[in-house]
Amino acid sequence: MALLHLLLAQAAADPTKGLTAIGRGIVYGGAAIGPGIGIGLVVGNAITAMARQPESAGTVRTTMFLGIAFTEALALFGFVLAFIISG
């Protein structure tokens, strides 16, 4: 409760601060949508490939990590951008 009162008092003092926080949330949330779907596709198809051909699992795993790394870069840009935004 004390924390809630503190937050309410701060919001009353400077309403734009809350808007900055909402903006950060929207930036990171929006940036996470695409990579979330993308990483799901990458890993799902990698699992399919490994299940069909277990002997190629090593190669598939390496390629899967590469694909994840490229896909998640966009989400991380959003994460960093959310920190850069200042109210």
Next chain:
Amino acid sequence: MNALLLAVDVPPISHVTNWGAGPLGFNKTAAIYIFAALATILLFALGTRRKDALVPSGLLQNTAESGVGFVRNQIIMQTMGSDGLRYLPYLTALFFFIFFSNITEIIPGVQFPANARFGMPLTLALLTWVIYNIVGVVKQGPLHYLKNSVIPPGVPKAILPLVMIIELVSTFIVRPFSLMVRLFANMLAGHLILVTFGALCAALFAAKVTVVIMPFSFLLLVAMTGFEILVSFLQAFIFTILTAVYIDSSMHPSH
């Protein structure tokens, strides 16, 4: 300084070139990097085979040999092939240095991944950028290298100008930038998660009513700590393998 406070004492994110107070400015990030560099050097100085023993023995030698084997088989042979074996020393050192400066995230009393401040990730990414550009210019010649990295094979003439601009930006600007941001943001996010759950546990423990739900928060803290071990390893692996992939794209251009 109190040993307990040392774990909480973390340099601000903006401290990239400001290394703390005093003439020999020195903070936790710098201390962890020195530890990581020393650990990497010592591992291979003490772990390499001195005598002609057929079976490796001892923790250091086993770690060093399996580390070299891992980088050789899982990173270089998968991406560059046997041409890339000349980069084995650099990539092994890179892997262990990043791993040692990441793993301090979960070491009690330190609990801070040095790569969560973007000075060193930026330096390492620029080093990778310099290496793959030099390799490309030396192996293919300046004009061929530029042509091969800007014009992908099999693109229709009509959209070629657009593709050229995209490829130029993505090869020479986005590559080092995303390499830097990937390492830095992953470690920063992991650190923030651990700090959030740690502070939440302390806040819930303080009040008598909320102490009932503290175990859930604590269990998640333990689980996230285990997850961060994986992330520390994975980020070192990804940084190294992407460096190998970029060097490979300069060595063997697609026709």
